[in-house]
Amino acid sequence: MAYVHTLRSTSRTARGLAAVTSSDDQVMEAAARAEVVATRGLQTRLLLICALFLGCAVVLVWRLFTLQVREGVHYQQLGDAERRAEIPIAARRGALLDTNGNPLAVTVRYDSVYALGSLVGDVDRVVAQLSPVLDVPVARLRSLLDPPTERPVVLRSRVPSAVAERVKQLELPGIYLDAEPIRQYPEGSLAAQVLGFVGHDFNGLSGLELSFDHELAGTPGAIDTERDTSGQEISLGRRLLTPPREGSDLVLTIDRYMQRVAERLLNQAVLDNHASGGLILIGEPRTGNILAAANSPTYNLTADEIFDPRQADRYKSKIVTDQYEPGSTLKTIAMASAIDQGVVSPGTMMNDTGSINVAGTIIRNWNYAANGPSTMTDVLVHSSNVGMSWLSGQLGPDRLYDYYARFGLGQPTGVRLPGEVTGTMRTPRDAAWTRIDLATNAFGQGIAVTPVQLLQAVSVFANDGQLVQPRLVRGLRGPDGVEELSPRVVRQVVSPKTARTLLQMMVTVHEQPALQPYRVAGYHIAAKTGTADTPTNVGYNTDLTVGSLVAILPAEQPRFVVLIRLDGPEKLYGGIVAAPVLKELAQELVTYYRVPPTN
Amino acid sequence: MTGRSAITSPAGRVRSAGSSRPPDAGQRRRGRAETAPSRPATTKSRPGLSPRPAVGSIRPRPAALEWQESSLPLLGRLRAAGWLPTALLAVSVVALVYLLETSGVATTGYDIQRLQAERADWQLRNEQLRLELAKRRSLTWVESEATSRLGMQRPDSGSLTYLRTPR
Numbered sequence: 001m002a003y004v005h006t007l008r009s010t011s012r013t014a015r016g017l018a019a020v021t022s023s024d025d026q027v028m029e030a031a032a033r034a035e036v037v038a039t040r041g042l043q044t045r046l047l048l049i050c051a052l053f054l055g056c057a058v059v060l061v062w063r064l065f066t067l068q069v070r071e072g073v074h075y076q077q078l079g080d081a082e083r084r085a086e087i088p089i090a091a092r093r094g095a096l097l098d099t100n101g102n103p104l105a106v107t108v109r110y111d112s113v114y115a116l117g118s119l120v121g122d123v124d125r126v127v128a129q130l131s132p133v134l135d136v137p138v139a140r141l142r143s144l145l146d147p148p149t150e151r152p153v154v155l156r157s158r159v160p161s162a163v164a165e166r167v168k169q170l171e172l173p174g175i176y177l178d179a180e181p182i183r184q185y186p187e188g189s190l191a192a193q194v195l196g197f198v199g200h201d202f203n204g205l206s207g208l209e210l211s212f213d214h215e216l217a218g219t220p221g222a223i224d225t226e227r228d229t230s231g232q233e234i235s236l237g238r239r240l241l242t243p244p245r246e247g248s249d250l251v252l253t254i255d256r257y258m259q260r261v262a263e264r265l266l267n268q269a270v271l272d273n274h275a276s277g278g279l280i281l282i283g284e285p286r287t288g289n290i291l292a293a294a295n296s297p298t299y300n301l302t303a304d305e306i307f308d309p310r311q312a313d314r315y316k317s318k319i320v321t322d323q324y325e326p327g328s329t330l331k332t333i334a335m336a337s338a339i340d341q342g343v344v345s346p347g348t349m350m351n352d353t354g355s356i357n358v359a360g361t362i363i364r365n366w367n368y369a370a371n372g373p374s375t376m377t378d379v380l381v382h383s384s385n386v387g388m389s390w391l392s393g394q395l396g397p398d399r400l401y402d403y404y405a406r407f408g409l410g411q412p413t414g415v416r417l418p419g420e421v422t423g424t425m426r427t428p429r430d431a432a433w434t435r436i437d438l439a440t441n442a443f444g445q446g447i448a449v450t451p452v453q454l455l456q457a458v459s460v461f462a463n464d465g466q467l468v469q470p471r472l473v474r475g476l477r478g479p480d481g482v483e484e485l486s487p488r489v490v491r492q493v494v495s496p497k498t499a500r501t502l503l504q505m506m507v508t509v510h511e512q513p514a515l516q517p518y519r520v521a522g523y524h525i526a527a528k529t530g531t532a533d534t535p536t537n538v539g540y541n542t543d544l545t546v547g548s549l550v551a552i553l554p555a556e557q558p559r560f561v562v563l564i565r566l567d568g569p570e571k572l573y574g575g576i577v578a579a580p581v582l583k584e585l586a587q588e589l590v591t592y593y594r595v596p597p598t599n
Numbered sequence: 600m601t602g603r604s605a606i607t608s609p610a611g612r613v614r615s616a617g618s619s620r621p622p623d624a625g626q627r628r629r630g631r632a633e634t635a636p637s638r639p640a641t642t643k644s645r646p647g648l649s650p651r652p653a654v655g656s657i658r659p660r661p662a663a664l665e666w667q668e669s670s671l672p673l674l675g676r677l678r679a680a681g682w683l684p685t686a687l688l689a690v691s692v693v694a695l696v697y698l699l700e701t702s703g704v705a706t707t708g709y710d711i712q713r714l715q716a717e718r719a720d721w722q723l724r725n726e727q728l729r730l731e732l733a734k735r736r737s738l739t740w741v742e743s744e745a746t747s748r749l750g751m752q753r754p755d756s757g758s759l760t761y762l763r764t765p766r
Contacts, residue, residue, distance in 0.1 A: 103733045108726045161724040179723060186733035233712060236705055260738050 083237070085227040090181065091218030093202055094247035096195055096209075098256040099289070099474065105195055105209070105301075107202075108184050111164035111177045112157040117148025119174030126172050130155065133166050158182055189301040191259050193317050194252075194293050194417070194472060197306045205307075206315050208250060208472060210418045215476060218247030248478030253289035253471060258282055261588045262294035265581050266564075270296050273547075273569035273577045280585070281319060281455050281563040285462035285552070287487040288470045290415070290452075291560070293319050320413070320420035323448035324565075327532030327574070328366075328383045329550045330444030333457055335380060335388075336502045337403030338395045340494040346377045346505055356386045359435035363389050366531060377505045380528065381512050385443045392442035400438065401427045404447075406493045407457040408467055415452055415470045424448040444532060445540075455563045458550045461503050461526070462558030464496040502526075507555045518579040520586045522597030526558075527551035527582065529574040547574035551582050553589065556598045560589055 067075060096105040113134060120126050127141045134141075134156045144153050157180070159167070164177050183198050196207020204213035221244030226237030233239075262280040270278050282292040299306065299314045307315065316322070338344045354370030356363050363385055365371070371382045379387030392400055404410065410425040425447050426433040440446040449457075456470050467490040476483045494502075506526030511519065519525070530548045533540035548565040552558045562585060569577040589595070734740055745751040 102736070106730060106733070108730045109723050110727070111723075161720070161727055184730050186730060187737045188739045190739070236701065236708065256738060 083226045083228075083234075085223075085225050085231075085233065087223040087225065087233075089221040089223065089242075089244045091220045091244035092246045093181070093183070093198070093218065094216040094249045094476075094478070096216075097249055097251050097477075098254050098259075099252060099291070100255065101251070102256050103186050104190060104252070104254070104256065105183060105185050107181050109179045109181050110158040111161065111167075111179050113155045113159055113164070113167055114152045114176055114178060115145055115155055116150070116152055116174045116176070117145055118150055120145055120148060121173050123148070126175065129170055129172060130167070130175065133163060133170070134159070152176075185301045187256055187260075189298065190256060190263065191254055191293060192298045192301045193295045193315070193319075194254065195301070196317070196418075197301060197315075206418065207317055208252070208417070211416045212250055212473065215478070216247045216250065219245040221245070246479050248476040248483075250473050251475040251477060253284075253287075253291060253474050254293070255291045257592060258589070259292040259294065261592075262292040262585065263296075265584055265588075266294045266296050269564075269566060269577065269581045273566055273571060275566040275570070275577070276568040278564070278566040279319060279451055280565075280581070281451055282585070282589070283455050283459060283470060283561045285459035285468065285558055285561050287474075288456075288459070288468040289474060289487075290455075290470055290472050293472075295319070316419060317417040319451045320415060320417045321450075323421055323423045323450050324546055325445055325447065325532040325535065326449050326454055327444040327530035327546065327548065329454065329458075329528050329530035329548055329563075329574075330447065330449070331380060331383065331388050331442070331530075332461070332502060332506060332528050332550070333404065333407050333409075334391060334395070334400060334442040335376060335505070336461065336494050336498055337400055338391050339376070339501055340403070340498040341395065341399055343394050343399075344376050344391060346375060346501060348376050349373055350376075350379070350387055350390050352379070352382070352384050352386045354386060356389045356439075358389055358393075358439040361436045363439055377508050380505050381509050383443075383529065388443040389439035392438045395442075397428045397438045400442065401425070403493070404441075406467070406491065407460060408453055408490070409447070409449055409457065413450075413452050413456050413470050415472060417472065420452075421450060423450055423453055444530060451563055451565065454550065455561060458552065458563070459561045460493045461499045461506070462552045462561055463499070465492055465494040465499040467491050467493045503552060503555050503558070506552065510551070514575065515579055518583040520553075520583055520590070522599060523553060523586065523590060523595075524555040524598060525551055525553040525582070525586060526555040527579075529578060531573045531575070534568075543572075544568050545572045547572060547577040549574050549578035549582055551586070553586055554595060554598050559593065559595060562586075562589075 093107045095103050095107070098104055113130075115126075123142065123145050127138055127145060130136070131138045131141055136156055141155060144155055155175075159177075167175065167177060181202065183202070185195075192207075194207055196209035196211075197205055198209050199205050202217070204210035204216065209216065221242045224238070224240040224242070226234045226239075228234050262282060266278055266280045269275070277296050279296070280292065280294040281290065283290050295318050297314055299308075299311065335344075339346070350373075352365070352371035352374045354365055354368060365385050366383060369382070371378065371384055371387075374382065374384065374387055376387070376391070378384070379391070404425060410423050412420045412422050414420075425441070426437050437446050452470055456467065459470075460467050469488040469490055471485065471487070474485055476485075503526045506528055507524050509515075509529075510525045510527035515527075515529075528550055530546075530550075532546045532548070533542045534544045534546060535541075546565060546567055547569045548563065551562045551564075553560050553562070562582060564578040564581050564585070566574075566577045571577050590597075746753075
């Protein structure tokens with residue numbers, strides 16, 4: 001409109017000029033001049049408009065530069081955080097398998113059904129539909145859902161997949177499923193103290209679950225992806241997968257059948273002898289494999305809440321954490337030391353008068369008997385404390401304790417169970433050591449060992465004098481394949497001849513008339529019983545003993561070494577309480593492993 | 600806007616800036632030329648003056664076409680006139696194909712997610728069945744079934760007889 005107005009005013013001006021000059025040229029010049037003026041005004045306005053747009057463009061470009069370049073990283077991070085989603089992928093925890101591959105502890109995922117009370121709506125309808133599916137009483141479900149809460153409430157955990165599928169099909173509002181891993185034990189509480197257990201966070205808390213936690217746990221993975229506003233993953237978005245590294249399966253040396261036999265026999269023996277507890281260890285001397293490790297009392301692995309603080313003592317792996325005075329079973333070690341040093345031989349004679357004075361202290365035999373002139377074999381057969389005290393004097397402290405150390409006493413075995421102790425052994429280097437210690441240590445008092453230490457030491461006789469490290473794990477099956485762990489020979493402790501000599505002496509011990517009822521037809525067994533008084537603050541309690549027995553079978557070609565121990569048995573003596581258990585156990589062993597008779 | 604406007608190009612040619620031409624505009628010019636026959640219709644052009652078209656030679660043309668013709672060479676004008684719709688069509692087709700492909704990929708992606716979830720469900724069920732199998736093979740269960748359901752009992756040691764068999 002302004003442009004039209006300008007033209008009109010220009011025409012009026014031109015007409016005015018024409019009237020004054022009345023000349024066409026003048027009129028034309030005036031009109032031309034007017035058009036120039038109008039054109040300049042138009043150009044000015046166009047320039048202004050251009051400048052305005054240019055200014056806007058500059059502002060926009062500057063703002064764009066600020067957002068994209070100057071603060072680009074910041075906004076990139078904000079954007080990433082808005083849509084980025086990291087979905088964790090839990091690594092499967094490795095299983096614990098027995099030596100034949102049977103699962104002892106496995107991880108299985110189960111669904112848990114939970115409810116968000118505020119979203120449930122019609123509680124009566126939901127309860128009526130869920131109750132028969134979940135097999136949970138209506139009243140119980142109603143108490144969980146009414147009054148509704150904002151927090152998720154677990155209605156039932158460990159739901160089998162078939163039940164979970166039925167819950168899905170119901171499509172109830174506010175009812176959800178969430179899969180969670182559960183540690184399961186197909187064999188029940190078998191070898192509970194060896195296996196151990198895991199916590200709610202799936203970290204090992206005891207036993208092999210703890211000591212091999214790193215190998216079992218694996219490494220969790222994650223999916224780094226993008227999600228839309230509804231939380232769904234964007235298919236075309238970034239998707240970076242870091243796969244989890246699955247945990248390795250542990251192949252144990254434990255044989256579930258022998259473990260079960262050992263636990264059954266131990267429980268029966270504890271009941272029969274009114275003992276407070278006990279243990280049975282079965283090992284393979286050549287490999288150091290522990291085939292069974294039964295403890296009593298133990299704990300229930302299948303309970304919903306495994307740990308009970310009132311019974312904290314039961315969760316330890318007692319075969320390595322609890323030391324005890326082994327009593328006469330240790331006489332075999334002292335005797336082997338003396339024979340290997342050439343101090344005595346099986347036929348060396350000494351006079352057992354029933355007591356001996358050692359540095360002013362009178363030491364007597366366990367039955368107060370005087371056995372008279374005795375060979376070293378007789379000393380073992382009669383389990384003579386007097387004879388062993390005499391022997392220790394002949395051997396001397398340096399050589400005795402040196403051999404004890406070579407047999408592995410006073411040091412951890414490295415069996416890789418948590419809390420292993422070294423045992424207690426005083427030597428002349430300790431200020432508290434006295435001469436009487438030398439004598440008592442030779443017959444297994446005043447010295448403490450762990451069950452695994454004793455099993456390892458006795459295995460030397462079955463192993464041509466070699467000390468082999470005991471072990472509970474013989475291999476790992478991981479993502480990278482199978483890793484077989486080789487048996488480890490620690491050292492040569494005594495000569496093979498000494499080892500065979502001791503075996504023969506122990507066979508004589510087991511075949512003495514007193515143990516005749518406990519022989520196994522067709523097999524020679526090398527054994528030594530032991531009865532240790534329990535130490536107190538003021539001496540020893542002779543009415544509370546640890547009755548035990550170590551055995552190697554068959555004696556000709558040793559395949560198994562056994563330690564049986566009963567704590568506080570009513571009948572006190574190892575020969576009485578442990579020998580019957582050995583007979584049954586030996587029969588099971590030779591039958592299960594098809595060991596041919598030797599005589 | 601009812602009027603018309605005209606600006607003069609440096610070359611002295613008329614550019615029509617109006618979107619429409621009033622029907623009396625040409626008549627007024629023609630009328631003026633007819634009433635002043637002494638003045639030629641086309642005079643010597645002067646700077647700042649609009650040349651007057653000859654009577655009967657004015658043919659209104661679209662302004663955009665005039666601009667195109669004035670700024671592009673002949674070959675370019677032909678190409679522009681021919682390739683523009685083709686290019687637009689091609690871009691549209693490419694965009695459509697891309698859209699379809701993207702949509703297909705997205706659908707496939709969601710299918711993959713669904714199938715992965717389904718696979719996870721089956722794996723979970725498989726794990727649970729394996730556990731059930733292991734439990735049914737356990738010595739605890741076998742002994743329990745033997746003693747409770749089948750009525751078996753453990754033999755006494757006296758009831759066992761070991762036979763020596765020839766090797």
